Amino acid sequence: MSAGKELWKALYDAMRGNAQLVALVDGIYDKAPSSPWGDNQAYISRGPFVGTSDDADCIVGQEFTAQIDIWSRNPNRWSVDDIISEVRSALHEQELALESRALASLSVRIARVIDDPDPNQQHGVIQVLAFVEEAD
Secondary structure (H helix, E strand, O other), X not given: OOHHHHHHHHHHHHHHOOHHHHXXXXXXXXXXXXXXXXXXXXXXXXXXXXXXXXXXOOEOEEEEEEEEEEEEOOOOOHHHHHHHHHHHHHHOOOOOXXXXXXXXXXXXXXXXXXXXXXXXXXXXXEEXXXXXXXXX
């Protein structure tokens, strides 16, 4: 399994393990289905992942910038802020287990709410910075 896929699985599992976050959204998706909306009128999807080589003495690794998108049809931005807060709680500086690699560091670097072209939709963006070490 690729390092990016392992990282996404760990991020996904950590978010699914946060009961407060799960209560706020209709789902957490790698790629949202055609009808992701439910009673909460909010969901999370995986955005772009960018991996760059970041080797050091005797350590082969990659630095990933992972984007997590939050989508809401609730009428105000505060609902997105609450979801951002819970995603940050689930991920920031957590020691998550990967299947065949080591997660050396994980931090939420950027969290923001941006205007969406659809005026009835709110969009939150979280960028996570992770350093993943390859197995020996």
